[in-house]
Amino acid sequence: MCRTPVTFLSVILFLAGFTAAASQARKAGPEKFMASAYSIEGKAASGSKSCRGTVSADPSVLPLGSKIRVSNAGIYSGEYTVVDTGRKVKGHTIDIYVSSVREAREFGKKQVEVEIVKPPAHE
Numbered sequence: 479m480c481r482t483p484v485t486f487l488s489v490i491l492f493l494a495g496f497t498a499a500a501s502q503a504r505k506a507g508p509e510k511f512m513a514s515a516y517s518i519e520g521k522a523a524s525g526s527k528s529c530r531g532t533v534s535a536d537p538s539v540l541p542l543g544s545k546i547r548v549s550n551a552g553i554y555s556g557e558y559t560v561v562d563t564g565r566k567v568k569g570h571t572i573d574i575y576v577s578s579v580r581e582a583r584e585f586g587k588k589q590v591e592v593e594i595v596k597p598p599a600h601e
Contacts, residue, residue, distance in 0.1 A: 507593035513551060515518060515576045515585035522562035531557070532572040534564035543598030548572070549591040 524529045524542045535547070537560075538544060543562045554574055564573050572592060576582050 494528050500599045507571060508547075508549060508593040511570045511590055511592045512587060513536050513548070513554075513572050513574055513586045513590045515554070515582040515587075516564075517576050517582045524561040526561050528562055528575045528576065530575060531559060532561040532575045533558045534562035534567045534575075535560045536568050536571065537563055539570060540572070540592070540594070541598045544594055545596035546572075547593045547595050548574070549593070551588060551590045554585065554591075 511551055516528075516534070517526055522532070522534075528534075533548075535546075536542075540595075542559045542563070544570075545557060546560060547557050550553050551574070554576075558572075558574065562573075566572050570592075572590070574585070576585060
């Protein structure tokens with residue numbers, strides 16, 4: 479009978495440690511992503527409009543509403559908000575909104591580093 483509270487407490491402490499470790503893993507620092515650019519304006523998956531300072535991403539990797547910092551992207555390095563998903567944006571890929579088709583073509587594809595600065599409000 480005395481063993482039950484100790485076992486229950488052990489399970490709680492184990493789960494608390496596991497949750498903390500998973501949370502730390504999410505905040506581990508920058509990760510490598512493949513970046514491209516797009517210039518199609520319109521309503522994004524988040525309900526807002528795609529515009530300067532926004533990106534499309536795979537929501538299983540970067541949830542909608544996340545604030546991210548992009549590095550190694552030249553003049554496009556900086557902070558962005560994930561507002562859209564994009565049909566072709568899967569895995570560790572982001573699509574940065576730019577103002578023209580010409581600018582998107584010039585951007586091409588490049589490997590960048592992405593770090594979550596602030597997770598979405600609902601997490």
